[in-house]
Amino acid sequence: MAEVDRNARIYVAGHLGLVGGAIVRALKKAGFTNLVLRARAELDLMCRVSVNRFFHSERPDYVYLAAARVGGIHANSSFPAEFLYQNLTIQNHVIDAAYQHGVKKFAFLGSSCIYPKYARQPISEDSLLTGTLEQTNEAYAVAKIAGIKLCEAYHRQYRFNAISIMPTNLYGPGDNFDLETSHVVPALIRKAHEARVANSPDFSVWGSGDPLRELLHVDDLADACLFLMDNYNDPELINVGCGEDISIRTLAETIADVVGYTGDLKYDSSRPDGTPRKVLDVSRLFDLGWKPQIDLREGLEQTYDWYVSNCGAPAAN
Secondary structure, eight states, X not given: OOOOOTTSOEEEETTTSHHHHHHHHXXXXXXXXXXXXXXXXXXXXXXXXXXXXXXXXXXOSEEEEOOOOOOOHHHHHHOHHHHHHHHHHHHHHHHHHHHHTTOSEEEEEOOGGGSOTXXXXXXXXXXXXXXXXXXXXXXXXXXXXXXXXXXXXXHHHHOOOEEEEEEOEEEOTTOOOOTTTOOHHHHHHHHHHHHHHHTOSEEEEESOSOOEEOEEEHHHHHHHHHHHHHHOOOSSOEEESOSOOEEHHHHHHHHHHHHTOXXXXXXXXXXXXXXXXXXXXXXXXXXXTOXXXXXXXXXXXXXXXXXXXXXXXXXXX
C-alpha cells in the first residue's frame, strides 16, 4: 500500500462536525496542508449542481465523506423523513461527483447502527443485512446501508476506489451537546454538569441503564481513517472500534465522577433503551496493524473540558 502524498488535495466533507473536525486535526498533525474545506453556507451538498461544480473546479485527489444529518435516539425517532432523505441525497451527490471527477480514493463514513438489533456480538462486518434494524434509528441506518452499497457498486462496476468505514459509538471534542439531538455521552456530560451547578439532588438518565455500548474517542477514529486511506482498498466495509463495551449505568456513573457530581442518578425506564448490546468485531482492522490509543476515562475528561470551554456551560462551584 502506498501512503497518500502529503501534498495531495484532500476534501473533507463535513469538516465542522464531530468526525470531520477530528479528521482535519489528524490530517494537519500528519503534515497535510492542501486541504479543501467548505462550510454548508459555501457548498450545499443537497444541491447536485453545486456539488458537481465544486468537484469540477477544485479537483480533490482524496475525499472523506463525514457530512451527514446525525442525532441521538430522540432526533432519529422524531425526524425519520429528514434523516433518510437528507443522508441519501448528500451521499448520492458526493459519491457520484467524486467518481465522475476522477477522485483517486474515497472514504465513506457510516455508523454501527447499520447492523441488526440482535446481531451476534461482537458484530462482524458480514452481519450486515442479516436481521431487523433497531427501530429508533432505522431511517439513518437505511441511508448509511445505501451509501455502503453504492460505494461497493461503484468499486465493482467502475473500479472506483471507494472504501466504507463503520465506526462504533463516538464521542469527543466538537460533539453536539443539545439535549434534543445529542448522543449519550454529551447528553450525560451536560446533565451531570448542570446538575452540579444547580446543586440538584439527582439527574435523569434515559432508559434502564442496562444496555451495553462500545465507545471510541473521535480522534482515534480520525487516526484510523488516515490509516485506512493508506492501507485498505477493499470494497467491503470495515469496522472501527476498541472491541470493548460498557453499560450505560457504568458510563453515567463515570461521567458523574469526571464532572464532580455527587448526587443520585435516576433511570427513566419509560424512555427507550435502544439496542441491548453493541460492540464491534474489530479483528479485521486490528490485523492490519491499527489499535486505538485513548483510554475512556482520559477521553471523557478531554470531552468535559472541551464542553466547559466551548459551549457556554454555566460555571461550576
